[in-house]
Amino acid sequence: xxxxxxxxxxxxxxxxxxxxxxxxxxxxxxxxxxxxxxxxxxxxxxxxxxxxxxxxxxxxxxxxxxxxxxxxxxxxxxxxxxxxxxxxxxxxxxxxxxxxxxxxxxxxxxxxxxxxxxxxxxxxxxxxxxxxxxxxxxxxxxxxxxxxxxxxxxxxxxxxxxxxxxxxxxxxxxxxxxxxxxxxxxxxxxxxxxxxxxxxxxxxxxxxxxxxxxxxxxxxxxxxxxxxxxxxxxxxxxxxxxxxxxxxxxxxxxxxxxxxxxxxxxxxxxxxxxxxxxxxxxxxxxxxxxxxxxxxxxxxx
Numbered sequence: 001x002x003x004x005x006x007x008x009x010x011x012x013x014x015x016x017x018x019x020x021x022x023x024x025x026x027x028x029x030x031x032x033x034x035x036x037x038x039x040x041x042x043x044x045x046x047x048x049x050x051x052x053x054x055x056x057x058x059x060x061x062x063x064x065x066x067x068x069x070x071x072x073x074x075x076x077x078x079x080x081x082x083x084x085x086x087x088x089x090x091x092x093x094x095x096x097x098x099x100x101x102x103x104x105x106x107x108x109x110x111x112x113x114x115x116x117x118x119x120x121x122x123x124x125x126x127x128x129x130x131x132x133x134x135x136x137x138x139x140x141x142x143x144x145x146x147x148x149x150x151x152x153x154x155x156x157x158x159x160x161x162x163x164x165x166x167x168x169x170x171x172x173x174x175x176x177x178x179x180x181x182x183x184x185x186x187x188x189x190x191x192x193x194x195x196x197x198x199x200x201x202x203x204x205x206x207x208x209x210x211x212x213x214x215x216x217x218x219x220x221x222x223x224x225x226x227x228x229x230x231x232x233x234x235x236x237x238x239x240x241x242x243x244x245x246x247x248x249x250x251x252x253x254x255x256x257x258x259x260x261x262x263x264x265x266x267x268x269x270x271x272x273x274x275x276x277x278x279x280x281x282x283x284x285x286x287x288x289x290x291x292x293x294x295x296x297x298x299x300x301x
Contacts, residue, residue: 001224003027003067005110007101008075009046010034012182013116013175013217017073018044020217021224029067031060031076053097057104064108071224072105074098074156075116091148098152099159106163113156113165114223119173119234120146121153122274123206130268157230168227171274172235173208174243175216178298186210186243190250194300199251202244207267209236209275210246212290212298222286233280237288240265240275246292253296260293 004021008014009030015037018028022041030037030046037046045063049056077094098115105113124146127133138146153169160167176182180191189200219235227233245263252258265272281287290298 001026001071001111001221003029003070004224005029005031005067005070005072005105005108006075007031007073008077008116009039010037011075013213014073014075015039016177016213016217017075017220020221024221027067029060029063029070033078053100057100060104061108068109069111070108072101072108072110072113073116073220073224074101074105074113076101088144088148091144092151094148095152095155098156102156102159102165102167103163106165110165112168112224112227112229113160114168114170114220114227115153115156116220117153117169117171118146118149119171119208119274121150122171122234123271124150126268126271126274130270153232166229168223168229169232170220170223170235171233172211172216173240174210175213176210176295176299177213178301180299182213186246189247190299193247193251193254199247202247205242205244207240207265207271207275208243208246209238209240210292210295211236211288212295215288215290219280219284219286219288222284223280226284228283231279231283233283234275234277235280235288236275236277237291238275238277239291240272241292249292250296250299254300260291260296 004026006014006018006028009018010032018030018039021028022043027043030044033049035048047060076097102113127138157167174186176187180187193199216235223233239262241263249260
């Protein structure tokens with residue numbers, strides 16, 4: 001991989017990915033809606049979307065030869081409250097943006113299109129393909145976000161066939177840096193516990209996994225190099241738990257130095273299998289290493 005395009009490069013993940021790729025001597029073309037990007041590097045070019053998206057992408061085609069064969073990373077997702085809330089119409093706008101991004105990547109002659117998705121899409125798929133939806137409410141509040149993420153993956157998979165471009169989907173639950181500097185609810189909650197605050201009550205009981213941001217970014221890099229067409233990669237160790245148990249375990253670690261033990265899980269087999277990371281290791285040779293015990297130690301350093 002010599003060239004990369006990062007659509008959504010000024011966000012929490014996009015900036016870290018840009019920095020990592022630049023350290024690997026990869027030329028990065030960054031795209032975002034912020035007027036400026038504070039990342040400075042001779043191999044980095046940033047373009048802010050100041051006009052309508054169609055005109056903006058059309059204008060970028062003049063760099064096609066310079067970034068020939070680039071890997072396109074699609075991280076862009078707009079919305080309210082850290083991108084997860086809002087009405088259905090707010091979330092569906094993102095599908096239109098994703099479709100335009102993929103068509104641009106194909107026209108730009110990119111080598112592959114990597115969608116940075118969410119494990120919510122796999123959980124939502126399981127919810128709708130079983131009879132759970134007839135008996136229970138969805139167990140996470142951003143249901144429109146989860147549904148839109150699922151629909152987005154299906155749409156991009158179809159469009160990749162029509163546009164003749166390699167397509168890779170990726171999924172993960174929660175990624176945190178060692179300093180807990182992110183603005184997510186989980187990062188803020190763990191940081192508050194670390195600083196002596198009270199344990200917050202969480203209603204979300206669906207399965208998830210907390211992983212280290214540095215390892216997630218390294219996974220994206222390896223997928224860019226070796227990821228296979230039509231692959232759907234889960235990113236993590238596959239050692240899942242529930243968010244309430246993660247938070248209570250961290251609280252016990254901070255106050256009593258108690259090691260983490262996985263909580264009791266009661267999820268069906270198909271849902272658990274969606275957290276299988278073996279395909280990632282098989283195709284790219286990369287595997288996550290840090291379990292939640294290791295993460296807790298990093299968080300309290």
